[in-house]
Amino acid sequence: xxxxxxxIALDGVITSNPxxxxxxxxxxxxxxxxxxxxxxxMGAAVTFVLICSxxxxxxxxxxxxxxxxxPAFVLIIATFVTITRLALDYFLPDIYESLxxxxxxxxxxxxxxxxxxxxxxxxxxxxxxxxxLFMGIGFTLALTLMGAVRELLGSASxxxxxxxxxxxxxxxxxxxxxxxxxxxxxxxxxxxxxxxxFKNRKKAKSYKLLKNAELCLETASTDDNKKDGE
Amino acid sequence: MASNKLLKFSSSxxxxxxxxxxxxxxxxxxxxxxxxxxxxxxxxxRAAALIAISVASSILSExxxxxxxxxxxxxxxxxxxxxxxxxxxxxxxxxxxxxPLYVPVLASIFAIVVVKMLFGGTGKNLVxxxxxxxxxxxxxxxxxxxxxxxxxxxxxxxxxxxxSISPTTxxxxxxxxxxxxxxxxxxxxxxxxxxxxxxxxxxxxLALIVGAIYLAVRRVINxxxxxxxxxxxxxxxVILQSVTKGQLDLYSFFPxxxxxxxFLGAFFMATxxxxxxxxxxxxxxxxxxxxILTAVLRWATGIEVVSFVILLGNLLVPLxxxxxxxxxxxxxxxxxxxxxxxG
Numbered sequence: 389x390x391x392x393x394x395x396i397a398l399d400g401v402i403t404s405n406p407x408x409x410x411x412x413x414x415x416x417x418x419x420x421x422x423x424x425x426x427x428x429x430m431g432a433a434v435t436f437v438l439i440c441s442x443x444x445x446x447x448x449x450x451x452x453x454x455x456x457x458x459p460a461f462v463l464i465i466a467t468f469v470t471i472t473r474l475a476l477d478y479f480l481p482d483i484y485e486s487l488x489x490x491x492x493x494x495x496x497x498x499x500x501x502x503x504x505x506x507x508x509x510x511x512x513x514x515x516x517x518x519x520x521l522f523m524g525i526g527f528t529l530a531l532t533l534m535g536a537v538r539e540l541l542g543s544a545s546x547x548x549x550x551x552x553x554x555x556x557x558x559x560x561x562x563x564x565x566x567x568x569x570x571x572x573x574x575x576x577x578x579x580x581x582x583x584x585x586f587k588n589r590k591k592a593k594s595y596k597l598l599k600n601a602e603l604c605l606e607t608a609s610t611d612d613n614k615k616d617g618e
Numbered sequence: 619m620a621s622n623k624l625l626k627f628s629s630s631x632x633x634x635x636x637x638x639x640x641x642x643x644x645x646x647x648x649x650x651x652x653x654x655x656x657x658x659x660x661x662x663x664r665a666a667a668l669i670a671i672s673v674a675s676s677i678l679s680e681x682x683x684x685x686x687x688x689x690x691x692x693x694x695x696x697x698x699x700x701x702x703x704x705x706x707x708x709x710x711x712x713x714x715x716x717x718p719l720y721v722p723v724l725a726s727i728f729a730i731v732v733v734k735m736l737f738g739g740t741g742k743n744l745v746x747x748x749x750x751x752x753x754x755x756x757x758x759x760x761x762x763x764x765x766x767x768x769x770x771x772x773x774x775x776x777x778x779x780x781x782s783i784s785p786t787t788x789x790x791x792x793x794x795x796x797x798x799x800x801x802x803x804x805x806x807x808x809x810x811x812x813x814x815x816x817x818x819x820x821x822x823x824l825a826l827i828v829g830a831i832y833l834a835v836r837r838v839i840n841x842x843x844x845x846x847x848x849x850x851x852x853x854x855x856v857i858l859q860s861v862t863k864g865q866l867d868l869y870s871f872f873p874x875x876x877x878x879x880x881f882l883g884a885f886f887m888a889t890x891x892x893x894x895x896x897x898x899x900x901x902x903x904x905x906x907x908x909x910i911l912t913a914v915l916r917w918a919t920g921i922e923v924v925s926f927v928i929l930l931g932n933l934l935v936p937l938x939x940x941x942x943x944x945x946x947x948x949x950x951x952x953x954x955x956x957x958x959x960x961g
Binding site for chain 1: 720724732754757758759760761
């Protein structure tokens with residue numbers, strides 16, 4: 389069976405973006421997007437866990453009995469989350485500190501469980517790994533962008549680099565929980581708008597009005613095709 | 619032709635008043651004028667600039683939103699009903715005169731676009747736009763909004779911009795009271811706002827009362843409801859103060875009622891038709907609840923909470939409307955028959 393990597397990539401990043409289209413994993417999205425770096429760190433951690441758990445679950449998909457699949461998935465995910473936690477604590481203690489409770493909570497992150505349930509338990513190892521990678525990229529992109537916007541407006545910096553004096557102008561609303569919901573809503577709305585515009589543009593392209601001469605050629609060629617078909 | 623007029627066929631209501639939303643909102647604007655004038659007299663031209671900017675940005679943001687919604691300019695002018703004007707005025711009146719000029723602009727845009735237009739425009743908003751705009755500004759620009767209150771001075775109008783005023787910056791009387799400092803203002807001072815620091819429109823209570831009486835006479839608002847709000851706030855504040863001090867402290871009624879944004883909130887913000895209950899009993903419950911919350915939260919947090927309380931109350935209105943409903947005409951209440959089950 390040939391794996392359609394292009395479809396997996398498009399699905400993960402755009403058409404079923406876990407954060408903006410499927411609205412999964414909202415808890416870390418709302419809580420951790422106060423800064424772009426937090427979003428990136430969380431995204432990277434989730435991506436790593438997603439790829440590994442997807443691969444392992446895909447490998448074991450014929451071994452795990454159907455009745456106990458959810459506990460088995462959670463066990464596998466928890467293993468990788470523990471690895472991520474210990475590694476982050478050792479190598480990047482700053483990010484470990486700022487992610488706080490949300491790092492161990494990746495275990496119950498719905499994106500990972502949903503991908504395990506709906507993709508990894510039905511597809512091959514390489515496809516599952518690709519799915520995990522692109523879903524993770526979609527999640528990371530959404531979180532980093534949201535974090536960047538909220539950090540820029542809320543504390544006048546981006547990736548920790550101070551752009552102007554925050555005490556002179558910054559909208560504290562975007563740093564607060566209410567601002568998280570607001571930013572998330574605006575992002576979902578803009579994302580839907582962009583994807584609908586993109587779809588409409590595609591449609592308009594495929595039904596271009598033909599000029600006289602072109603129309604004749606077109607009808608002639610379709611007639612030929614018909615005859616060939618017959 | 620005359621017979622055609624007699625044969626007019628329509629569904630109820632058959633008798634309509636000529637009053638429209640536009641008329642009501644113009645009345646509210648007129649009622650706010652005394653407060654606007656007193657604000658400019660007390661705080662100088664900077665207050666006037668803040669008010670003008672706030673109103674202009676409110677009206678403009680509504681217009682731009684409608685333009686994006688592909689309405690024509692003619693339609694927009696036709697359906698313009700001064701609600702955005704009222705929102706802009708209320709936002710400007712509920713901020714201090716020391717506030718930077720961008721604050722009312724952002725607050726107005728947030729109030730009009732996010733709170734009002736995204737929910738469907740006038741009459742469909744879930745919460746009061748002006749209150750939410752003020753809360754947005756307050757939690758966003760805490761450092762510039764909650765400090766450096768200017769005390770009004772009559773001479774400031776002659777002195778031009780705020781730079782030439784000799785400002786007596788510091789806490790408002792409410793903050794002083796809450797922090798336990800001795801207030802040196804007489805009741806008359808509090809009523810007129812002389813020498814008191816505060817927001818542009820909230821300082822002179824007398825102007826707000828004049829505006830409220832105008833609204834009550836024009837039957838735009840029912841004066842009983844805001845009166846309940848103010849009275850309950852005062853009474854609960856007296857009880858709380860008496861309990862904390864261990865003795866009866868009747869005087870604390872006046873600073874609790876006459877300081878902070880209670881009058882502006884009670885008369886002009888909480889009475890918004892869209893965001894207050896439909897029934898009489900519901901309204902009494904709503905305004906009493908606002909009063910209790912205001913007094914208790916002021917006492918507990920030590921900051922001015924009127925706008926936050928009104929925002930919270932607005933969100934409770936659908937619940938109040940769900941549980942307190944009028945008996946429909948021609949119906950009787952069904953008595954609960956418990957005995958039958960037992961027997």
